[in-house]
Amino acid sequence: MENGGGDVPENANDHCPGTQSEAAGKADACAGCPNQQICATAPKGPDPDLLAIIERMNTVKHKILVLSGKGGVGKSTFSAQLSFALAEMDYQVGLLDIDICGPSIPKMLGLEGQDIHQSNLGWSPVYVESNLGVMSIGFMLPNPDDAVIWRGPRKNGLIKQFLKDVDWGEIDYLVVDAPPGTSDEHISIVQYLQVAGIDGAIIVTTPQQVSLIDVKKEINFCKKVGVPVLGVVENMSGLRQAFSDMKFVKPSEAGETDATEWVLNYIKEKAPELLSVVACSEVFDSSKGGAEKMCQDMEVPFLGKVPMDPQLCRAAEEGRSCFTDQKCSASAPALKSIIKKLVKTQ
Template sequence: MSSCDSGSSCNSCGSANSCDTDEKQQHTDEMIKKRLSRIKYKIMVMSGKGGVGKSTVSVSLAAMLNSLGYKVGILDADIHGPNIPKMLGITKKGAQSDEDGILPFEPIEGLKVMSVGFLIQNDDDAIIWRASLKHSMIQQFISDVSWGELDFLIVDLPPGTGDEPLSTAHVIGDIDGAVIVTTPQDVALLDSRKSVNFSAKLNIPVYGIVENMSGMLCPHCGEIVNVFKTGGGEKAALELEVPFLGRVPMDPAVVERGDEGKPYVLENSDSEVAKALKKVAEGVLDRTIKAE
């Protein structure tokens, strides 16, 4: 396609719109590169299926890293089910901007958040978008958002290996690692294998597997009851030859804090669940900051 001057029609390519589109994409690519150059580590949090507590792990990992003094961003790439705003107590809609771009929300100092949940007026509205529009939104979440200097960008992905994970990997280009969340059942191996294989095909290092909901912490006696068995995540990590980041038990307080918009790991820092999630954060630090 021949190049053409901005604002003029192009007889060579037949459409000024085509040239305008190329210029816009070039500008977007340049902005993405500029934004990412200020972010040290980009980490995807994935799961093979829904309902495994992936967003809870994403928020907990980000909050834990932030509490350790790191600058962290959370990109909520779950376009159809953006739960991150609710879990961080962000009820405002819309987004402000300055000369540098769209300003992410900052519910905790040093923790920046962007989600499509801020852009819809009614949380009950269904987002019915094709893959191309979702790809464009993820591009904008990087190119147009003023993330600033970050140590970590945590990308909370929807379950599976479809449009959003693929678009995120394509847009960012250089994902530093993936954290895969699963549950203790033996069938977890099937779901985890898909996420591990997805990462391998895109040359994304797997930082490890988290076995979430690994037993329930009894609120009365404090002992752990193995509701869903235990060991499926660890078995998957062993068979798939990737690190195992630990078991995280269930605690009714996790649901309560999530509904209240308060990160559990900050509100219940001495609990067994928080200790397990801290181990997950330490596993990520071992593969990033401590490996420098």
């Protein structure tokens, strides 16, 4: 791993004592180093911001990271629904979005167009319910379509501010939704949060091999930086739909015609027993055992599978909880049982 704190600059001499060392700029190894003068004169000691983070996190009982190796596996959907579920269980919940370049949390919580307010206690989260507060760069953009074209150091600076300056109040859970990968955001959030204690990370994946390869990287990242893996969630585990939710087309040489109404009438008349079966499609091939087998191999807990469910996608798009009505009957029970497992082990 790279030095998280930038304690040894990239252009430093060999045997650099580290910029925080008392010998910085004064050791024999420093002779001729381009950083020598800065090192010799810069203030030493721990980053005062870390002390501010420790103080701020004093009122947060549990801190959970939600990670994924690959993007688009439903990580933000999971973070959002986890937060909704914890809030419905009457916990005090904070949801922090550290995906700086592609924040989707505001939309998934139904909070598009909201602003952050400042008080003398710091930045106030945006509240969905009185016990569910949300913070995201999405609330800070004058135009939601604007690209945030930032290199690492600026992203790290904002993440630090999110931890240091947001007034979460007394909360039971802080859920942190990270972008995919193992780079600046991940090194920074772990480095900043570890001083205050992290409960662990939940890793979200799909059953497909390309996603599982990246999940292994993510698990190895957690092991390397010392963050416990609370477990792996397999999302989009096959699509399940009743016939009445599907559409049908009839292909012909002249093109396609919609046949949905005809098919449903035909089934009702000729084959009514079909109405009681559920159609399953494996969009992503899980023939190699999917996430469950990978978890055995990597010796981390497997939390469960969540079926692909167009109704869950819709709930996410509309910023709704999937637990308050019966629409997400294919996915909500699976999510609920995973979340119950998590809460039990905390």
